[in-house]
Amino acid sequence: MPATTLELTIGALSERTGVTVSALRFYEAEGLIASTRTAGGQRRFHREMLRRVSFIRVAQTVGLSLEEVRTALASLPEGRTPDEKDWATLSASWRPRLDQQIAMMERLRDRLERCIGCGCLSLKVCAMFNPEDVAALRGPGARFVIDEPAKRS
Amino acid sequence: MPATTLELTIGALSERTGVTVSALRFYEAEGLIASTRTAGGQRRFHREMLRRVSFIRVAQTVGLSLEEVRTALASLPEGRTPDEKDWATLSASWRPRLDQQIAMMERLRDRLERCIGCGCLSLKVCAMFNPEDVAALRGPGARFVIDEPAKRS
DNA sequence: CCTTGACCTCAAGTGAACTTGAGCATTTAC
């Protein structure tokens, strides 16, 4: 068997993760993933990077910036290849964030529901005129980040 | 009573909506809101713009780009000031989007739950290794846009 | 009147997350 089953070219990693080649190179430049090089200078990725890349994408979906992903990945064990438990622990840290996001979207939905039902759209009741929640859902730059209230001029 | 109860300065609009002055000017330049001018060239906003601005912010939270907001606003009646029904109809169009987003987040959460519980993190079952859903949740540029599958290199 | 805070324009800058292009090297399949 060729080494390709153990080490992936950047193209193979791209295909298996659905992340573009250029994005993978960008992630490497940012220190989010790592590779070894062939004699000719081409990248070869350990299969473990499949997990890291998938982690990055899911984390982004949950609303983390790459900076935050970097921090999260830094909590993985240094010496050894992270095992399933390590990854599970890391993923578990998303739960609260995910729960909060779902709750906010549901509140927004229900508010709109009420507004549509009663035709109120009043400044006091309607989600449209209650910026606090809305602000909570949209950080500057990172949509769906929930900790940072919107700045004002 | 001074005219200020009917027409808002940009500062007043900013305060009431929680949107920065510079963002409001930007929105006007983009044709999302409109103003009249005083003799001296300062903007004065009709109170109706409170609604438009609020609409814009909520729409963004729901995942619309400003381009999409522009399109949505274009569906408002031309001749007259939009009434509550007009706004309600517009907002109602978010429902499916909101529902889909909530459903996706819940699926993601439940998948992670299973993964953490069973320690699987397998390539077949785990959300982390199932890029389809994840891709669906993140459009390029517009996070949480759900119609466009991720491009590949 | 006059000062002070709010407002004006216009161009340029920001940051996140990538993508694109030019020009060149390596690998693999025939």
Place this chain on the structure above:
DNA sequence: GTAAATGCTCAAGTTCACTTGAGGTCAAGG
């Protein structure tokens, strides 16, 4: 052994949604 596919680097470009800065004007209170 060679051609096509894939890979490489590095700088610059892109999009979105704004923000910042410079240099100047307007309006409301005292």
